[in-house]
Amino acid sequence: MNFNKINAKKLFLKYLPFVIFFVIIFTWHFTLPRLGDDITFAKIYHNQNIFNYIYIQYETWSSRFLIEFFLIPLEGLPRILWNFFDSIIFLLIAVLIPKIIFNMEKIEVNKSYIYNSLSCIFVLIYIFTTTNTLNEAGYIATTLNYTWPLFFGLLHFYLLKKYVFLGNNTNTKQKIVIYTIMIFALLFAINQEMILTLVSVAYIFIILYCLYNRVKIPNMVLVMLFIIFLEFLNVYLCPGNHVRYYHAISYWFPTYYNFTLVNKIDLGISVLFYRIVLLFSLTSLVFFGILALYIYSITKNKLSVILSLLPLIIVLTLLIMSLVGYRPPLQFMGIGMTKYGLLHSNLMHILIISSIYAIIVFSVMFSLIKIYKHGDKKISLAIFCLLILGFSSQMMRGFSPTVWISEQRWEIFYYFCVICASYILSVELIESRYDKINNWLLKRKLWKFMYNLFSSSNNNEIKDDKRDE
Secondary structure (H helix, E strand, O other): OOHHHHHHHHHHHHOHHHHHHHHHHHHHHOOOOOOOHHHHHHHHHHHOOHHHHHHHHHHHOOOOHHHHHHHHHHHHOOHHHHHHHHHHHHHHHHHHHHHHHOOHHHOOHHHHHHHHHHHHHHHHHHHHHOHHHHOOOOHHHHHHHOHHHHHHHHHHHHHHHHHHHOOOOOOHHHHHHHHHHHHHHHHHHHOOHHHHHHHHHHHHHHHHHHHHOOOOOOHHHHHHHHHHHHHHHHHHHOHHHHHHHHHHHHHHOHHHHHOOHHHHHHHHHHHHHHHHHHOOOHHHHHHHHHHHHHHHHHHOOHHHHHHHHHHHHHHHHHHHHHHHOOOHHHHHHHHHOOOOOHHHOOHHHHHHHHHHHHHHHHHHHHHHHHHHHHOOHHHHHHHHHHHHHHHHHHHHHHHOOOOOOOHHHHHHHHHHHHHHHHHHHHHHHHHHOHHHHHHHHHOOHHHHHHHHHHHHHHHHHHHHHHHHO
C-alpha cells in the first residue's frame, strides 16, 4: 500500500474534528453584525492615515499600537477577510491547547482524535459563552483586542515549549525563523495589558519550575523577560494610557480617586465571585461538574465527592431559585455586592457572602489537594496555575476605573483558563476509562466506522513494514 495514502488518511482522521470546527465557526461569523467600534474604525481606515492615527492614539488614548496597526485595515477591508482570519485564529486556539498541554506526537491516533475533539468542544463552549462579550464593542474590534492576543500568547508558549525546553533539533535558518515568530507573537500578545500581566505570571511559574527542578533557565527565557519588561515600560510611559485612566475616573467612576489598595483588591475579588455565583456561567458550571466527577473517579469516597460538589450545588440552587422566580437570596447577594466591593456592605452581607465565597474556595482547593494526593501531581499543579491565571485576570478589574464599563470583556481570559482546566480534567477522565468508553462507542455505527478506518490504516502500515523487512 502507498505510504502517502496511509499517512494522508491518518492525518485527515486525526484532524477531522478541526475541519468540522472550522466549518461551524466560519459559518457563525457570517451571522455577526457590524456595530460599535467596527463602524468607527472602518471610517478611520477610509478617511485617515493609519500611522498618523496610531500616533495620535498613543499620545491620547492607548499603548496598543501594534494591535491597532492590524485592526484598522481589517475593519476597512471586505468583511469576509476578517471572517476567514478570525475563524483561523479560533481554529488554531483549538489546535494549540492539546499541543501545549500534552506531547501529541507521542499519543496514538485513536486517542489524538478524542483529544482534538474535546479541544474543539471546549473552545466552542468558550466562544458561545463569550459571544455577548465579543459583541460589546463590535466583533472585529473585540476579537483583535482580546482573542487575537490570546492566540499569539498561546503560539508563543507552544514554540517556547517545543524549541526551547524540549530542544527540537533545528538548523540556524530555522532557529532564526522560529525565534522571530516567537518574539513577534509575544509582542502582539503583550500589547494587550491583561495578557501582559498573565504572560508575566506564566513566566514566573516557568522560572519557579526551573528552580524547583534545578533546570538551567534558558537564555531565550531571559530575552523574553527583557521584552516583557520593556512592554511594562511602554504601558507605564504611554501618555495616552494616563489620559484615558484619568478620563475614565472622572467620567465613569469619580469616587475611584479615593480607593485604597485594599479597596481595589476587594473590588476585584468581589466581582469575580459575584460573576461565578450569580451569573450562572456555563463555563463555571462545566468546570465544577467535571472537577467533582474527577474526584469521584480517583477517590470513590462519598465525603470527598460531596465536598467537591459544593460549588456546583450552590450555583445550581441559586439558578433554580432564579428560574422559579424565588429571588430573595439573589437580591440579598446582589445588594451585598455593591459598586465599591463587598467590604462596603453591612456586616451581615459581608459575613454571609464571604462564607459562601469561602466554601467555594475551600471546595476547589480541597479537590486540587485530593488530585495531588490520589491522582497526578502535575495535573493538580497545572489546574492550580490555570486558576491563578484566571484569578489574576479578574483581580485586575479592581485596578481599573472601567471595571463596570468594560463589563464582560474582563472575563474573556478568566473563562479561557477555566476551559483549559476543564479540558485537562476531561482528558484525564477519558484516559482512566478509555477501554470502557471505546467499547461503548464501538456499538455506535459512526464511531465504529471511524475506528475501523483508524485500525485499517495502522494495520496496513504494519503489514507494509513487515514486507519491507
